[in-house]
Amino acid sequence: MANQxxxxxxxxxxxxxxxxxxxxxxxxxRRFASAGLETLVLxxxxxxxxxxxxxxxxxxxxxxxxxxxxxxxxxxVSGREQLYRYCDDRGVPYRRxxxxxxxxxxxxxxxLQGYLEAARRNGVTDVAWRTAAEVAAIEPAVRCxxxxxxxxxxxxxxxxxxQALLGDLEASGGSLACRAEVVGASLGRGSHRLxxxxxxxxxxxxxxxxxxxxxxxxxxVARRLEGLAAATIPPRHLAKGHYFTLQGRAPxxxxxxxxxxxxxxxxxxxxxxxxxxxxxxxxxxVTAVDYSSDESRRDAFAExxxxxxxxxxxxxxxxxxxxxxxxxxxxxxxAADFCIQxxxxxxxxxxxxxxxxxxxxxTAALAIADEVAARLGxxxxxx
Ligand SMILES: Cc1cc2nc3c(=O)[nH]c(=O)nc-3n(C[C@H](O)[C@H](O)[C@H](O)COP(=O)(O)OP(=O)(O)OC[C@H]3O[C@@H](n4cnc5c(N)ncnc54)[C@H](O)[C@@H]3O)c2cc1C
Numbered sequence: 352m353a354n355q356x357x358x359x360x361x362x363x364x365x366x367x368x369x370x371x372x373x374x375x376x377x378x379x380x381r382r383f384a385s386a387g388l389e390t391l392v393l394x395x396x397x398x399x400x401x402x403x404x405x406x407x408x409x410x411x412x413x414x415x416x417x418x419x420x421x422x423x424x425x426x427x428v429s430g431r432e433q434l435y436r437y438c439d440d441r442g443v444p445y446r447r448x449x450x451x452x453x454x455x456x457x458x459x460x461x462x463l464q465g466y467l468e469a470a471r472r473n474g475v476t477d478v479a480w481r482t483a484a485e486v487a488a489i490e491p492a493v494r495c496x497x498x499x500x501x502x503x504x505x506x507x508x509x510x511x512x513x514q515a516l517l518g519d520l521e522a523s524g525g526s527l528a529c530r531a532e533v534v535g536a537s538l539g540r541g542s543h544r545l546x547x548x549x550x551x552x553x554x555x556x557x558x559x560x561x562x563x564x565x566x567x568x569x570x571x572v573a574r575r576l577e578g579l580a581a582a583t584i585p586p587r588h589l590a591k592g593h594y595f596t597l598q599g600r601a602p603x604x605x606x607x608x609x610x611x612x613x614x615x616x617x618x619x620x621x622x623x624x625x626x627x628x629x630x631x632x633x634x635x636x637v638t639a640v641d642y643s644s645d646e647s648r649r650d651a652f653a654e655x656x657x658x659x660x661x662x663x664x665x666x667x668x669x670x671x672x673x674x675x676x677x678x679x680x681x682x683x684x685x686a687a688d689f690c691i692q693x694x695x696x697x698x699x700x701x702x703x704x705x706x707x708x709x710x711x712x713x714t715a716a717l718a719i720a721d722e723v724a725a726r727l728g729x730x731x732x733x734x
Contacts, residue, residue, distance in 0.1 A: 371393075382729070385523050391528065411505040413431060428473055452609075535577070537578060538699050543557070558701075562723055570587040594671040596628070619631075
């Protein structure tokens with residue numbers, strides 16, 4: 352065994368190793384540790400949650416859009432309820448502010464009808480129609496021909512959520528190692544061996560259970576797993592989204608969404624817990640992870656936003672941040688479901704790969720953790 356360093360240096364064998372300390376990796380690790388398993392999260396960056404988990408809309412989705420029967424639908428609906436309870440129990444800041452999805456034409460009204468039917472089939476029974484006059488009464492700045500109102504949509508502090516998950520993990524004896532990049536692995540019958548780079552030091556670790564929760568890099572981590580058939584690894588597609596904040600007082604009390612586009616939910620209004628409005632994300636297919644903002648998108652944003660917020664002063668739009676959707680379907684292809692790939696998908700015991708965990712992955716994180724635990728036969732613990 353090579354030299355080890357860091358707070359996890361005593362570990363050369365764990366019951367389970369999670370690759371990736373984003374919200375999903377932390378939720379899975381918390382779930383495993385609460386079942387009494389010795390659990391270690393390996394995170395490449397200096398700080399957990401530095402990628403998609405801190406570059407999103409922080410919306411607790413109700414589960415309206417996803418095809419009935421899909422993992423996205425099922426895990427969003429069950430994850431959302433778990434998440435609200437978890438936020439209450441652990442003091443994670445959130446607000447059940449509700450959301451309006453607005454139609455600005457007759458054709459879009461038909462799309463909303465489709466959302467309503469999908470919502471009901473997904474078990475989301477509190478979504479209701481609002482007339483243009485009803486919307487004007489609650490959101491005077493918004494123009495639409497009709498809307499759906501989703502009262503169980505909310506917003507949360509995603510950093511506080513991840514901090515709470517990490518606290519639970521550590522309280523159950525698990526740990527997170529940062530600046531620890533998984534650079535290679537060999538799969539085995541009974542246990543898997545990982546090669547981890549921490550600074551100049553290479554470390555070998557062994558675990559019975561291995562979960563690849565590397566987000567944008569899940570396909571490239573999978574390619575490093577010696578023994579895993581390449582044909583089981585989906586392609587990686589990256590869809591970048593920009594956000595602009597609205598300077599000054601927000602003219603909205605609810606989240607306001609247009610009808611969804613093919614690769615995203617449309618440039619919508621979200622509110623942060625401080626009440627500031629931000630717009631986004633748009634969709635730009637890219638080939639590399641680059642989080643720089645592109646100010647030249649302001650005009651395109653203004654045009655999209657004015658369809659439902661005609662009084663927008665584009666001078667108040669300030670570039671904020673970007674995020675990148677970890678997609679496994681490309682431009683023009685139908686949206687893929689979450690891919691939670693266990694033995695049936697790749698032939699190895701004790702391994703789950705998580706691919707394409709885009710939205711609503713934040714909402715669904717606790718339910719994804721249960722699903723991964725079920726695939727690996729991990730019993731329910733105390734958490
Ligand atoms: C623009 C945008 C908006 C979104 N809005 C919402 C929303 O409002 N509501 C919602 O529910 N969901 C939303 N999502 C989805 C949600 O953010 C993601 O599903 C979720 O954050 C995914 O978490 P993760 O842990 O899988 O990935 P990540 O947060 O990306 O974590 C993966 C981690 O793996 C680490 N890693 C990678 N390779 C290695 C390696 N070799 N060794 C060790 N570590 C490694 C990375 O450093 C990273 O920290 C949005 C996503 C995007 C992009």
